[in-house]
Amino acid sequence: MSNEKEFQNNGNSNPSNRRDFLKSAALFGAAACVPTVLVSSCTGTEQKTASSNENQNKNNMPIITARRTLGKGTAAMEVSALGFGVMGMNYHRGAHPDEKAMIKLAHEVVERGVTLFDTAETYGPFINEELAGKALAGFKDKIAITTKFGFNYAGNKKNEMPAGPNSKPERIREMVEASLKRLNIDVIELLYQHRLDPNVPIEDVAGTVKDLIAEGKVKHFGMCEVGAETIRKAHAVQPVTAIQSEYHLMWREVEKEVLPVCEELGIGFVPYSPLNRGFLTGAINEYTNFSSGNDNRNILPRFTPEAIRSNLKIVEELNKFGRTRGITIAQVALGWLLQKAPFIVPIPGTTKLAHLEENLRTLDFSFSAQEWTELEAAVANITIVGDRYPASEQKQVQS
Numbered sequence: 074m075s076n077e078k079e080f081q082n083n084g085n086s087n088p089s090n091r092r093d094f095l096k097s098a099a100l101f102g103a104a105a106c107v108p109t110v111l112v113s114s115c116t117g118t119e120q121k122t123a124s125s126n127e128n129q130n131k132n133n134m135p136i137i138t139a140r141r142t143l144g145k146g147t148a149a150m151e152v153s154a155l156g157f158g159v160m161g162m163n164y165h166r167g168a169h170p171d172e173k174a175m176i177k178l179a180h181e182v183v184e185r186g187v188t189l190f191d192t193a194e195t196y197g198p199f200i201n202e203e204l205a206g207k208a209l210a211g212f213k214d215k216i217a218i219t220t221k222f223g224f225n226y227a228g229n230k231k232n233e234m235p236a237g238p239n240s241k242p243e244r245i246r247e248m249v250e251a252s253l254k255r256l257n258i259d260v261i262e263l264l265y266q267h268r269l270d271p272n273v274p275i276e277d278v279a280g281t282v283k284d285l286i287a288e289g290k291v292k293h294f295g296m297c298e299v300g301a302e303t304i305r306k307a308h309a310v311q312p313v314t315a316i317q318s319e320y321h322l323m324w325r326e327v328e329k330e331v332l333p334v335c336e337e338l339g340i341g342f343v344p345y346s347p348l349n350r351g352f353l354t355g356a357i358n359e360y361t362n363f364s365s366g367n368d369n370r371n372i373l374p375r376f377t378p379e380a381i382r383s384n385l386k387i388v389e390e391l392n393k394f395g396r397t398r399g400i401t402i403a404q405v406a407l408g409w410l411l412q413k414a415p416f417i418v419p420i421p422g423t424t425k426l427a428h429l430e431e432n433l434r435t436l437d438f439s440f441s442a443q444e445w446t447e448l449e450a451a452v453a454n455i456t457i458v459g460d461r462y463p464a465s466e467q468k469q470v471q472s
Contacts, residue, residue, distance in 0.1 A: 134181075134185060134430055135185060135430060135433040135434050135436075135437070136184075136185050136186045136433075137153050137154065137155060137185060137186040137187060137433050137436060138186055139153070139154035139436055140152065140153060140154060141153075141154045141341075141415060141416065141417075141418050142341070142416065143263075143293075143314050143315045143340075143341025143342075143343070143416065143418060144293065144312065144313065144314035144315060144339065144340060144341050145312075145339035145340075146312060146339070147312060148293060148294070148312035148313065148314045148339075148340075149314070150217065150262070150263060150292075150293050150314050150315070150341070152188050152189040152217060152418055153186055153187045153188040153189055153418075154411065154418060154436060155187060155407070155411075155418065155419060155420075155421065155432060155433065155435070155436070156187060156188075156189030156190065156191060156343065156418050156419065156420035157182050157187050157189065157190050157191065157420060157421070157422060158191050158345060158346075158420040158421060158422030159179070159190055159191060159192040159196075159201055159204065159205050159422060160191070160192065160193070160196045160201055160422060161422040161423070161424060162175045162178070162179070162201070162204060162422065162424055163175065163197075163200055163201055163204050163367075164196045164197055164200060164201045164367065165196070165367065165368060165369045166350075166351075166367070166368060166370075166422075166424075167363065167365040167367055167368040167370075168365050168367070169367075169424045170424055172204060172207070174424075175204060175208065175424065176204070176207055176208040178423075178424065178425075178426060178429070179204075179205075179208035179209055180208065181426060181429065182429060183209070183212050183215065183216060185429065185433055186433075187216070187433075188215065188216045188217055189216070189217050189219065189343075189418060189420065190205060190209060190216055190217065190218050190219065191219050191220075191317075191343070191345070191420045192204075192205045192218065192219070192220050192221075192256075193220055193221035193265075193267055194220060194221060194222060194224070194226075194248055194251070194252055194267075195221070195223075195224050195235060195267060198224075198226055198235070199251075199255060202220060202252055202255040202256055203255050205218060205255075205256055206255050206256040206257040206258070207257075209256075210256065210257035210258060213258050213259075217262035217263060218256055218258060218261070218262060219261070219262055219263035219264070219265065219295070220252050220256065220261055220264065220265070221264070221265040221266070221267035221297065222240065222244070222245050222248040222249070222252075222264065222265075222266060222267060223238055223239070223240050223265075223266050223267035223268045223269075223270060223297075224236075224237070224238060224239060224267065224268070225237050225238065225239030225244065238268055238269070238270040238271070238272070238469070239270060240266055240269075240270035240273045240278045241270075241272075241273055242277060242278075242280075242281040245278070245281045245282070245285070246281070246285070249261065249264065249285060249290055249291065253290065260289060260290060260291065260292055261290065261291045261292065262292050262293060263292065263293040263294075263295050263314055263315060264282060264285070264291045264293070264294060264295065265294075265295040265296060265297050265315075265317055266278055266282075266295075266296045266297065266299075267297050268297065268298060268469045268470065269296075269298070269299055269303065269469070269470075275299075275303050275306050275307045276306055276307070276309075276310050278307065279294065279306075279307040279308075279310035279311040280310050280311065282294045282311055283310060283311040286311070293314035293315070294307075294311050294312070294313055294314060295313060295314055295315040295316065295317060295343075296313065296316055296317070297316070297317040297318060297345075298317075298318050298319070298469070298470035299316065299318075299331075300330065300331065301330040301331055301333075301334040304316060304331070304334050304335070304338070304340070305334065305338070308338055308340065313338070313340050314340065314341060315340060315341040315342065315343050315418075316331060316335055316340055316341070316342050316343070317342075317343040317344075317345055318331060318342075318344065318345070318470075319344065319345055319346050319461065320342070320344035320345075320347065320410065320417075321344065321346065321347050321348065321349050321353060321406060321410065322349075322353065322387065322391070322406060322409060322448075322449075322452050323349050323352070323353070323375075323384070323387060323452075323457055323461075324349070324461055327342075332413075332414065335416065336414065336416070339416075340416070341416045341417075341418065342414070342416055342417045342418075343417075343418050343419070343420055344410055344417065344418075344419045344420070345420055347406065347407060347410055347419035347420065347421050348403055348406050348407070348421055349375075349406075350370055350373070350376070351370075352375070352376075352381075352384070352388070353387075353388065353391065353402060353403065353406040354401075354402055354403040354406075354428075355388050355391075355392060355401075355402040355403075357376075357381060358381060358382075358385065359378040359379075359381045359382045360378075361381070363376060372463055373459075373461065373462065373463070374459035374460040374461070374462075374463060375457075375458070375459035375460065375461060376459075377459060379458070380458040380459035383456075383458040384455075384457060384458055384459070386455045387452055387455050387457070388402060390448065390451045390452050390455070391405040391406060391448075391452075393451075394444075394448050394451075398438070398440065399438075400435075400438055401431055403421075403428075403431055403432065403435075404431065404432075404434065404435045404438065405448070407419055407421065407432060407435040408435050408438060408440070409445055409448065409449075411435065411436070412440075412442075412445055
């Protein structure tokens with residue numbers, strides 16, 4: 074993929090990891106702004122915007138003004154260059170602050186200029202959508218809340234496991250009505266199919282969403298973890314705005330076919346887990362405990378103590394890159410994603426205000442394509458230990 078913008082060192086302080094960043098927050102607050110130019114391959118136009126800290130609030134927190142476009146034509150959707158994943162605020166990421174604190178943080182995210190917020194019916198199920206509804210409904214004219222369908226919940230009870238995939242038209246409609254209520258909004262800005270249903274042709278799924286768009290209940294259509302052929306079939310029925318899949322320096326399979334077809338068709342790409350579930354922040358080691366009862370990392374092969382111990386070699390490469398350039402490990406990981414293509418919008422999540430600031434300040438930095446290529450080469454020399462999903466979950470995704 075071509076590099077649409079170059080990253081150059083801005084001479085800030087030199088924190089080498091996430092813990093150092095928290096100690097050095099005051100120094101980062103004084104960082105100088107580096108303008109960025111985002112080129113939309115979907116529209117062929119340049120969007121000249123300031124990076125995150127050109128505009129500062131009274132507390133000297135960054136405000137992101139950079140924008141990117143997902144999709145093209147009638148499917149186009151302009152959003153902030155970084156989005157926000159709501160999931161970890163109360164689901165799958167271990168212990169977290171109470172709801173009141175998470176609502177307060179969500180308000181902060183909006184105030185910092187983020188406009189793209191991601192949740193899903195299956196997160197909980199339902200509890201994450203409910204949190205998003207409580208926290209974000211008052212900003213619905215300023216932001217876009219995206220959610221997902223694709224599973225069957227017998228009785229629609231909270232905290233239950235899905236009874237298999239279900240993307241039948243009637244189930245999609247049932248989910249949309251329920252999600253609109255939980256999110257307390259009038260229309261879903263971007264509706265994803267969460268996982269492919271092998272029993273329902275993708276053309277029928279796309280057609281159902283097309284009807285929902287015509288009815289004014291949904292604005293845009295997306296899919297998660299699907300292959301190039303499926304994307305083409307769906308796009309022929311209803312133009313796709315975005316594909317959401319895992320993508321980061323430890324998982325790059327989408328570069329083979331998915332990203333090229335997105336570029337060809339003018340479809341945006343939204344990487345989830347852009348920091349590999351916290352691993353690419355430097356905050357996780359082999360002694361980290363994932364047994365809270367609300368953390369799916371305890372079943373993921375890459376989060377066993379043995380895998381973590383081996384894969385920390387990758388974290389050290391990111392640390393080496395960032396240490397001499399004055400940025401944190403997490404900022405290296407996010408910056409690498411942002412420079413891969415102008416239609417890529419990562420959605421990191423957090424439960425901490427300091428980490429929000431850290432993520433947003435990624436847009437303050439700029440480095441050359443050669444520097445990023447050298448980082449890629451260094452990481453490519455490291456053998457990654459462990460699959461990203463257990464076999465039962467891997468069956469649900471298309472590579």
